Amino acid sequence: MPGLKKGIFREPSLPCKNQGTILCASDHHVHHGGSDGILEPQPSHDKSCLVPLYGLTHQLVGEERRQVAAACGNQYKGSCLWVLAPLALILSSILPRLYIAPAIKAFLKDNNIYYAAIGTSLSLEAPFYIGLAIFLLVTQHVQQPYLQFNPNIRWGLITGFRGHLTSAFLAMGFKLILPLFALRLAWELLNPPARVALLTLVLNCVAQLAFETSLYKLGWSCWPLVPIIFEVYRLYQLTETVHHIEVLILSKQQRYGSIEHVIIISLLFCVTVILRVLAVVCLWSLITFLMRIFPSRPVP
Numbered sequence: 001m002p003g004l005k006k007g008i009f010r011e012p013s014l015p016c017k018n019q020g021t022i023l024c025a026s027d028h029h030v031h032h033g034g035s036d037g038i039l040e041p042q043p044s045h046d047k048s049c050l051v052p053l054y055g056l057t058h059q060l061v062g063e064e065r066r067q068v069a070a071a072c073g074n075q076y077k078g079s080c081l082w083v084l085a086p087l088a089l090i091l092s093s094i095l096p097r098l099y100i101a102p103a104i105k106a107f108l109k110d111n112n113i114y115y116a117a118i119g120t121s122l123s124l125e126a127p128f129y130i131g132l133a134i135f136l137l138v139t140q141h142v143q144q145p146y147l148q149f150n151p152n153i154r155w156g157l158i159t160g161f162r163g164h165l166t167s168a169f170l171a172m173g174f175k176l177i178l179p180l181f182a183l184r185l186a187w188e189l190l191n192p193p194a195r196v197a198l199l200t201l202v203l204n205c206v207a208q209l210a211f212e213t214s215l216y217k218l219g220w221s222c223w224p225l226v227p228i229i230f231e232v233y234r235l236y237q238l239t240e241t242v243h244h245i246e247v248l249i250l251s252k253q254q255r256y257g258s259i260e261h262v263i264i265i266s267l268l269f270c271v272t273v274i275l276r277v278l279a280v281v282c283l284w285s286l287i288t289f290l291m292r293i294f295p296s297r298p299v300p
Contacts, residue, residue, distance in 0.1 A: 092131020
C-alpha cells in the first residue's frame with residue numbers, strides 16, 4: 001500500500017534472540033540502524049500499529065508510560081488499581097447468585113410468592129448496577145492521566161452509515177415493546193418469577209439509558225463500555241427468562257392433555273419465540289455498535 005513501509009527490527013533488550021515485530025511505519029520514522037540492514041523504529045506520540053509476533057517490545061511498551069510521567073511532572077508512576085474494575089464487575093455478577101439471592105429466597109419463601117420473586121430479582125440487579133458503577137469509576141480514574149496527556153485517543157462513533165440511527169431507534173423500541181407484549185400475551189399464564197424476569201428486561205433498558213446519560217453529562221471517555229456491557233448482560237437475562245418459561249411449559253405438559261392445556265402451552269411457546277427474537281435484536285444492536293465504535297483508528 002502506498003505510504004506504508006514494512007521492516008523487521010530486533011528488540012534492544014533481547015539482541016541474541018530471534019524475536020521481532022511487524023512495523024507499519026505510517027506513524028513512525030524508520031531508519032537503517034547499521035550495516036546489517038536492520039530497521040529500527042523511532043516511536044512518536046501518535047497511534048502505533050505494532051503487531052507483536054513473539055512478544056511485546058519492552059522499549060515501546062514503556063515509552064508511553066515514561067511520556068505520561070514526564071507530562072504529569074513525574075508524579076504518575078503507574079497503578080495496579082485497574083484490577084479492581086473487572087474484579088468488581090465479575091464479583092457483582094457471581095456472588096449475588098451464589099449467596100444473596102438464595103438467602104433472600106429462603107427468607108421470603110413463607111411469604112407472598114410475588115415478594116419472593118421481587119426480592120430475588122432486586123438482590124441480583126442492584127449488586128450488578130453497583131458493580132458496574134464501580135467498574136466505570138475505576139476505569140475513568142486509571143484512564144485520566146493518559147487522556148490528559150493525549151486527548152486524541154478518545155473514541156467516537158462513526159455516524160456516516162446510512163440508516164444507522166433508524167436501526168438504533170428500532171432496536172431500542174423492540175427491546176422495550178417485545179417484553180411488554182409478551183407480558184400482555186400471557187400474563188395470566190406466567191408464574192411470578194417469569195413476570196418479574198420480563199419486567200426486569202424493561203427496567204434494564206431504563207438503567208442503560210440512565211448510565212449513558214450520566215456518563216455523557218460527565219464527559220467520561222469510558223462511555224462505550226456501557227452499551228457493550230448492558231447488551232451482554234441483557235442476553236444473560238434473556239437466557240434466564242427463557243429458562244423460567246420452559247420450566248413452566250414442562251410443568252404444564254405433565255398434566256392431562258386437554259384442548260385448554262394445548263392452548264396454554266402454545267401461548268407459552270409463543271412467549272419463548274418472542275424472547276428469542278429479542279435476543280437476535282440484542283445481538284444485532286451489539287454487533288452494529290461494535291462496527292461503529294471500533295474503526296482502524298480513533299475518530300476525531
